[in-house]
Amino acid sequence: MFHYFLQLNFATILISLFMLIFVNVNPVFQRKVIRLFSIAISSVLCLVIVDSIEYWCATLPYPTMLRVAVSIIGYALRPTNICFVILLSCGNRVSQKFKKFIVLPGILNMLIASTALFSGVCFSYSDKNEFVRGPLGYSAFAASGFYLILLVILTNKLYKMEHTYESLIAIFIAVTNTIAVILEAFFHYDGLINTTGAVSVAFYYMYLTTQQFKRDPLTRALNRRYFYLDADRMMKSKCLTAVISIDLNDLKRFNDENGHAAGDTALCTIVACIQNILPRGCHLYRTGGDEFMILCSRVSKDDVPALIDHMRRELSKTLYCCAIGFATPDADEDFEHICSIADAAMYANKKQLKGEDTIR
Incomplete structure (x- = not known):
């Protein structure tokens, strides 16, 4: 027995x-x-x-x-x-x-x-x-x-x-x-x-x-390391359809005026807001202090502007404002070049938003 x-x-x-x-x-x-x-x-x-x-x-x-x-x-x-x-x-x-x-x-x-x-x-x-x-x-x-x-x-x-x-x-x-x-x-x-x-x-x-080890401990978005790993995988399989660059406006000023705990709340809020509306095949990454990127693999290039408009509408319901830009890859285009185009579009949007109150 x-x-x-x-x-x-x-x-x-x-x-x-x-x-x-x-x-x-x-x-x-x-x-x-x-x-x-x-x-x-x-x-x-x-x-x-x-x-x-x-x-x-x-x-x-x-x-x-x-x-x-x-x-x-x-x-x-x-x-x-x-x-x-x-x-x-x-x-x-x-x-x-x-x-x-x-x-x-x-x-x-x-x-x-x-x-x-x-x-x-x-x-x-x-x-x-x-x-x-x-x-x-x-x-x-x-x-x-x-x-x-x-x-x-x-x-x-x-x-x-x-x-x-x-x-x-x-x-x-x-x-x-x-x-x-x-x-x-x-x-x-x-x-x-x-x-x-x-x-x-x-x-x-x-x-x-x-x-x-793959997520940002504060926001639970995917981290910078996995951003490049996933980007490399998507580029090799040629399934990357768009790169979206996002920046939370005036986070430093917000931290100085309201404290770092309030800044953490701001970051977590915008991540939750964006995650809730992302369709299948789109993944959000925190790549810097107030910087985020989205890699899209199942969303057509023509649908990306509508997705960004949806994000802006949802973010407008919060206390925070984000600058957003995107780029769609061409054949054999280098990934870093795609990111630079998305960042340039984001900074152009940031200039448009300059002077607006980021805490509404």
Whole structure:
């Protein structure tokens, strides 16, 4: 029994313990994110423990309340890892009301599993200690399936303005967990959901960690390094359709008069304003203190002026004013030359705005 337990769960336990230690000694994220990761990893370890107890109880010739109790806990915990991944990836971008909706299937699954204490509607054990699945016995797998579908939908929606491969991370997690759920539910493989859950949490942690190195820590716009990396990729694939140069007017004066915290608020406000209206294929980068660039790869050259007009209308609703210029590349044109044209157009716009109040 111990040999089987060790063989089944050694990798899962090792990954979970390593992640639990690493997440807490390497404070890359905010405390609430670290706490959520810790809870997710702890739930995997807890699932390993209750499954191991359930395996031992299954060797007995008679049913016990201990087996019923740990089976209920196992049912309740199985869908939680995907729920945690959803909260980690989308938690800051959905409302509190929607977060409550997200946890409802998990709570419903837990309530259904709890009926095993007094009925067989979810599951029960025969006099010979054989597992008997009830009419609602697939509730844990149904909840897992719901979370997997929701994960793909939410990430595709929330990351539509950013790099497409970021949504592929969620799809990869969804596919691997779907395979694990199917193999456990219909082919009676043991421990796959535990291992896949641990790997998913670890994989998502590594993914989020890499994101810290590609984004500006203040505004969360992509940083200067990734601006040139993405530009090089787009130029090589010949998919770059426009470069937009943006400059926040009079940021220094605004900092001097209102303080640096107010300046930070100004930068974050204009980034949020622009990000909210950028179509798919357009990416915003912070390339300097008050300087931003946008690379467009799926927007036609003819649509760029309309996009800039939309940006100006949205920015006019804030307290801040930005100078904006753009350039569209010609065949075999050097990227630095394209940027210089966009910057020149931006500075021309800045001259037009000179003398206007930048704080309205």
